Amino acid sequence: MTQLNQIWKNYDRMLIITVLLLAVVGMVMLYSASSIWAYNHYDTGTYFLQKQVLRLAIALLIMYGFMRLDYRHLKDWANIILIVSVVLLIATKMIYFLQHNPAPARWIHLGPLSLQTSDIARLSLIIYLSAYINKKRQKLEDFYFGFLPAVVVIALILGLIIIQPDFSTAAIIGVIGFTILFLGGARLPHIVVTITSAITILIPVMLMEPYRRARILSFFNPAADTGGSSYQVQQSLISLGNGGLFGLGLGNSMEKNLFLPTPHTDFIFSIIGEETGFIGVIIVLTLFLIAFQRGIKIAKNATDPFSILLALGIAFSFILYAFINTAVISNLLPTTGLPMPLISYGGSGLVLNLAGIGILLNISRKDQPSKRSNRWFS
């Protein structure tokens, strides 16, 4: 009890409440969206719910761990963390290659938990870049000694993710990386030139994959073929439209009745839109916005660039996924395959997002020892 009291007093309450609310909304909607699909494929409507509840429990434990871990240790370990995640990316690719597994090399299996190595890399990169900028400070404005090394690290991570292949995740991590560089004080011309040249190089790569080309083409004309890539988007729009202002009520979605394939993953937000209406999706989006604002609030109270950038990086990464997912289901962006944080089914995003939130909460901690102690947890 004292522990809870202590958390209540010393951590950013608002952020905790917001995140927990999102997790609860996620569970309820996951059950609603997945039950028919689960019943059809696994004979039990709670198949996905059971698995996700277990994952949430693990993720909350991990979050609690990071809440207690003095985040300042991360600054020293940033290089190691980055190297580990690079090794994981390479190792995953190797394992898939050696096993002749034709699937994209995205997953690493750790006991009951499966994690996407790109999710790990994302958090690692945020930590690394924050630490890097903290070290370089004004030198970041120097292209060769400040800016370029950071870009090389980002490019390395992105390259490894692109060859998985997972272009969408690579792109979004790129956006996060450059945003941190931007916040950290990198010169705008540097950023613009780098991004422009990166895009010039990557567009042909992007269009090489037929499925990606199809997604992009169908984005510009979603009604053209209702059987292919745009089918999901079309169903998603129907789903949202069905919801109207107040929604059809929990459990009443028509779309999840097997029209929308795997409604519990990337397109779960459209089911939320159908069952809880415009009101519901706005509330969820606002919760994400609040979480981001808390991130900024926490950054405001932070005393060093590392803390500020880490807090902002985590908060930005969190809301960016939510926005991009919403943009996809409302057909503002081509289908990316990116999940809705804390809501979509899956353990990897959940664990890494809550780990990030844990770090963020740790930054917000009021009773932080003034000097970094040798004790890791307190």
Added chain:
Amino acid sequence: MTKAYLKYRTRITILSSLILLGWVILAVRLFQIQIIDGNDYRIQGKRQAQVKVTLPATRGTIYDRKGLALTSNIIHYSIGVHPTKIEDQDSLADFLSQLTGKSPQHYLSRLESEKPFIYLERNLLNQECESLLDKQFAGVVVEKQISRNYPHQNIASQTLGFIDVDGKGIAGVELKYDRFLKGEAGWVIKSANGLGKTQREVSYPLNQPANGADIYLTIDLEYQTLLQEELIRRIEETGARSASGILMNPQDGSILAMASVPDYDPGAPGLYPVENQKNRVITDQFEPGSTYKIVCATAALDLNTVAIDEEFNCEGGKYSFAGKIIQDWENFGLLNFSQIIEQSSNVGIIKIAERIGANSLYRYSRDYGFGALTNIGLVGETSGILRNTPDWTAISLAELSIGYEVGVTALQLTCAFATIANGGILMKPRIIDRIVSQDGVVIYSDRPEVVRKVADQSVMHALSGMLTKAVATGTGMKARIPGWSIAGKTGTAQKFSNGHYSKSNYISNFAGFFPADNPQIVGVFVLDEPNIGYHWGGIGAAPLFKRIVQRIINLDDDLLLVTAQQSDNQPSEIPIPKTELTPRPTESLVALSTVALVTQSVRNTKNCTIPDIRGMSLRKALKTIRVAGLIPKFQGSGTVAWQSPKPGLIVSPNSTCVIGLK
């Protein structure tokens, strides 16, 4: 706000604003989708969550005049499976094995298939399949098909026609009356999920199919069957290329049977030459030869140009008309009018034709309906050829009088002889009696219809007498049935081919009616190119009349009775205005049907005459007695050996008549 933070403040504010902008953009977008365009998407959603399933209408049945079905609809079921989607193989296999009697192992082994879809059974007739539909086995698809069946195969095939795989009429009645038969498909809205599985919802709309109407033909299945049997037999005997025949009720124009052989099976039309589908009695025209002499004879009698006993010099069977030598089959000397018809003298009839003149010959030809469609209401009818007098050549008068230079169909010839038989009224032939909707309402009926009066009854009576003699002692003797008076005329025509009349290819035909004094059936039979010898109408075609009528007499008790009783019950004459050449809409002439009159008169008489039933079968005897208005009692078995009271005795109605059988 910390000092450290201040350094980053500007850029954080920019990011913050961008995020806020993102939120606004997304909110606006969602508002647009959910509120502004919401209705459009809702409609789309409803549309895909509902499937309109058509409910096929059952095609109407075609019946004969006694209500015997000439077509039937068979429901087949095909059972297909997606083998990988089957959840419970054992119970499905058990279910199917109960359905078909095959072993469950048979199905289990088929279910192992790795193909995405296989048919386990095709065209099952078992009604139980319907329950498979309800059971909703996952991965099982039951297809229901309704197929048209023609249980009597070749019988009446050219009249019935057939349908294609889509259920559309392709020929015959099936084509002509398709709009009545096909009915109207209904539909039902079912709810569907994303996997295409549909389910009936009670609240969803349902529009039951309107099944097709039934058609009752005037065709008699038994007559039709024996007509076709006899035609086939005659082809085998005579080597004719084809044979066709019509049986018609002359009183109301009903076609009782109509066929040409070789024929085909409408259930498998592809197995036969397309030619066989032709209903030759209406589609093919031919030069009839001597059967056409009735036209000239009618004109001569009706115009009082020639007396029945007036004699003509038949010039020893050779006569030069407009430079062409016309020959008789025999070297006739003096023949009177009646004998000319009886013996079918070409020379004689040409001399009569010279007397009546071209205009009259043409007019009576038209009056009889030659050169015009009969409008029987079947597809493919030809009007034949009858040229008007301005187009005639010098010898046309002679040629026409003996049945050349004129193209007729067997049906036209039948109608003409029916006109003689019924006392001068040309009836429109009818084959559709009525069309009855599924709720029993008669939606169409082809009432007997008078086309026009051709000549007075007395004229027809006289002509009928000549024709009776032609069968009794003249050229048509092979059509004679002992004990019955039959009127008829033979026709033997050389076929016109390659610009001249052939010496080896003939049309052999016979037209007649029976009984001559109160005709019930007109029969016309045509053999196309029989072997020489059979080419004579009197040799080739006439026996068909005899055989068929004889079989009908044996078959039909009613007919026998009517003819036995008919002598005093001539149909009362209905005044019919002699119409112009153009047919007018005419009043119905049901009353002409003697059958109705006779039975009525028998029932209404105060006293009944005991009929002679000795030697009859029990069935026939019982019917005879009942129709006579008496109550039968019988003892023993076999044929009737004695009866009490005696035949010919006049008794009060409903008296008992005891019969003994041995």
